[in-house]
Amino acid sequence: MRFIKKLSIGTKVILMVGVVMLVLIISLFSLLYNENRESTYLQLKEQAQSIADQVVLFRLWNAQNKERIEPVLSVLSNKKFKYKWKMVSTKPIGSENLPQDEFQLHAIQGFENNPSDIYRIYKSNKKDFFEYAGPIIMEKPCLRCHIDQGYRKGDIHGAIIVTIPMNEVEKNLQITKSYLAASAIILLTSIMVLLYFIIQNTVIRHLHTLMKAFRKVGKGDYNTTLEVDRGDEIGELSRSFNRMVTELRSKEKQLIQSEKLATVGKLAAGVAHEINNPLANISLYAQMLYRKIRDPDTRKKLKIIEEQADQTATIVKSLLEFSRQAExxxxxxxxxxxxxxxxxxxxxxxxxxxxxxxxxxxxxxxxxxxxxxxxxxxxxxxxxxxxxxxxxxxxxxxxxxxxxxxxxxxxxxxxxxxxxxxxxxxxxxxxxxxxxxxxxxxxxxxxxxxxxxxxxxxxxxxxxxxxxxxxxxxxxxxxxxxxxxxxx
Ligand SMILES: Nc1ncnc2c1ncn2[C@@H]1O[C@H](COP(=O)(O)OP(=O)(O)OP(=O)(O)O)[C@@H](O)[C@H]1O
Ligand SMILES: [Mg+2]
Structure with a gap:
């Protein structure tokens, strides 16, 4: 958890979306693969069904014409075709037609209640095989040989088993699987790259600009402003940032101004206090001398001294007022x-x-x-x-x-x-x-x-x-x- 917290926003978003996309793509592609496999099995079943139908037809024809072509079919099935077929029954005439395994036995027993065909996939010598079982229904010509076993027309008298090797099919399924996996990787990578660029250009780049600007402000540079050219949250953030620095600038100015006022105020108070008395004396002595002296030129100069002292006193008064800025x-x-x-x-x-x-x-x-x-x-x-x-x-x-x-x-x-x-x-x-x-x-x-x-x-x-x-x-x-x- 701590490690995730340390990651950048961009990495977090990409990671999260990546995981979600991965799950979605895997589910979707598994679904596609399963659909493909099911339809392949269905094709195999149809193929097996048609073989079974042909065999049953031949048998019927054989029974009707009182000839036995089974050996011929058997030879063909063994030599020429990739598939094999066999008729099995729980009450066969010859023991070679007894069910060979559980699947065949169950198939025959199951047909008693539900005569719909079934299939299975099994392994033998590390190879996959598709085994089909369809019901054999007792027809009139069949009774010629089987009447002694107590069968009547319409009875289920066994199963026709068709076995097809699956090496070709498995190879095709494997190729499909590889294609799907490669497509999934390409799709996921493309989405991630696209997402990276989108996030980078819409969010991360702007966040970095904001971060840099905040750092500058943190160092006391309040002249930083951000360009606001978008109406989304980032734009609003930039606008707020600009408002903040404007406010900071004005507060900084106020602070400097107050400090100046405080410093000058103290200085002014001290200076004004010290100057006030000598100034009053200068003005007083100038007035006294003015009254005593008759020489017009000197009197003029004394008047100037008095005026200048008074002017300075006015300044001192303002200084005192300034420094005395009372509560x-x-x-x-x-x-x-x-x-x-x-x-x-x-x-x-x-x-x-x-x-x-x-x-x-x-x-x-x-x-x-x-x-x-x-x-x-x-x-x-x-x-x-x-x-x-x-x-x-x-x-x-x-x-x-x-x-x-x-x-x-x-x-x-x-x-x-x-x-x-x-x-x-x-x-x-x-x-x-x-x-x-x-x-x-x-x-x-x-x-x-x-x-x-x-x-x-x-x-x-x-x-x-x-x-x-x-x-x-x-x-x-x-x-x-x-x-x-x-x-x-
Ligand atoms: N309305 C205004 N128009 C033009 N300049 C102005 C105006 N108000 C202030 N100023 C400028 O600001 C300066 C500072 O003003 P401030 O009132 O602090 O001092 P002052 O008027 O020069 O002197 P004092 O007010 O102490 O007699 C002025 O000298 C003037 O240059
Ligand atoms: Mg003024």
């Missing part, structure tokens, strides 16, 4: 409310940039179980980015859509701004990645947003076409009525 305080909130509040906060920027805002908010949107302040922070970051991406554009359009999707809610923020270069799509959620130039963007907005959405058990995705705009999609789990967190 969300969950409650059931209306996503649409958050959208409206965000737009209120950002109204001045939207107005200034003459942005046309289109809202498609699902009125039946289920509530989400979330921290409203954090989710608002995410939306502010995303909408601010969109506004910044459309700065100076004549037909700036911002579209915000909320929608429920299964047991999740989704928000889509679409702008027709500058878009994101393909090579940057993977980087925009990295802490400190910004294309906005020194002093304009810290590159923390999206990484903070990513962390928040992740803490909420949701996901954030982006699609963009440089020069045409970007779409940010946030998906969050729907909150349950009892306020339970559905994802933790």
């Amino acid at each position: 969300p305080k969950f409650e059931l909130v209306d996503f649409n409310d958050i959208v409206n509040k965000t737009l209120n906060i950002l109204e001045p920027q939207i107005y200034l940039n003459k942005i046309n805002v289109k809202l498609k908010l699902d009125k039946n949107l289920p509530k989400i179980y979330a921290d409203p302040i954090q989710i608002q922070q995410v939306l502010v970051n995303i909408v601010t980015n969109a506004v910044q991406a459309m700065e100076g554009k004549d037909d700036a359009h911002l579209e915000i859509i909320t929608r429920s999707k299964g047991d999740k809610v989704m928000i889509v923020v679409r702008d027709n701004g500058v878009g994101i270069l393909e090579e940057n799509l993977d980087k925009i959620f990295d802490p400190f990645f910004s294309t906005k130039g020194v002093g304009k963007g810290t590159g923390l907005g999206l990484s903070v947003s990513y962390g928040i959405i992740e803490n909420h058990g949701g996901e954030i995705k982006v699609k963009s076409k440089p020069g045409h705009g970007s779409i940010f999609i946030i998906i969050l789990p729907e909150g349950e009525e009892n306020g339970e967190n559905t994802y933790s």
Whole structure:
């Protein structure tokens, strides 16, 4: 059993089918052989029957014509023909006509009840013989010699025995047997070879491809995909495999992103804490000096120091916010409310940039179980980015859509701004990645947003076409009525 378990699927199938086919072919060919043998015996029986009929006819003719031609027949039977015949009886006139063996005796006795002929095959001197026994019925001419024995017309008075040597027949049967065996071997081999190719091409080859792909994934290569060009189980397996690696890729990305956030978060917390106090002092001393000094040039320079210190303080503040990504305080909130509040906060920027805002908010949107302040922070970051991406554009359009999707809610923020270069799509959620130039963007907005959405058990995705705009999609789990967190 253990040995069978170790075999490959292909070998197992071929072995199983092979055994079944072998049994079927052997049964079928044995049946054919037996049919052939039976029909050969039947032919022999017919042959023997016709010989017996002729002998009986001769005997009758002999009796009628009062002549004895038996010696002539006997001579012919012994010399010329391969067969032999003999008439036997339990009450013969001469003892040479007594039954020679059990078969002949039984035949005569059997004819008393059932006068139908019988045959047997027996061996003598290692040779096979076909022995036929048919009933001899007492006819009127026969009574001339047998009346004294008490016979009457119609009585069974013995058996005519015809013996035919079977060496020819056996030879033919043997040849048929060899042909059948050779055909069986050829048929079985052909079926096995055909089966091997079918299994190899329909299952095994594809299983090997799948196995190789799984090994690659096992080694951490999630870029492996399989071609799906069939609708059967193998095709479904390949589709599932592709879905699995896509999922793994996205999970891997999320993991890397979370690790980055965690590392940068810790670093940022330490640095921000250390920088904060000296920065406050720089700004304070710059202000003090500004108030004391009258020289306009120096005052200008002190103003720059103060501004730069303040700008750095803003960055430090963002860093602290980023590192302090507190645990969300969950409650059931209306996503649409958050959208409206965000737009209120950002109204001045939207107005200034003459942005046309289109809202498609699902009125039946289920509530989400979330921290409203954090989710608002995410939306502010995303909408601010969109506004910044459309700065100076004549037909700036911002579209915000909320929608429920299964047991999740989704928000889509679409702008027709500058878009994101393909090579940057993977980087925009990295802490400190910004294309906005020194002093304009810290590159923390999206990484903070990513962390928040992740803490909420949701996901954030982006699609963009440089020069045409970007779409940010946030998906969050729907909150349950009892306020339970559905994802933790
Ligand atoms: N809607 C958008 N259109 C085009 N580019 C975008 C969009 N949103 C984000 N980006 C790109 O992603 C980068 C990172 O965004 P993120 O919000 O993290 O940082 P930032 O906006 O540069 O700085 P911060 O938000 O910290 O002020 C941006 O610099 C910009 O290149
Ligand atoms: Mg930003």
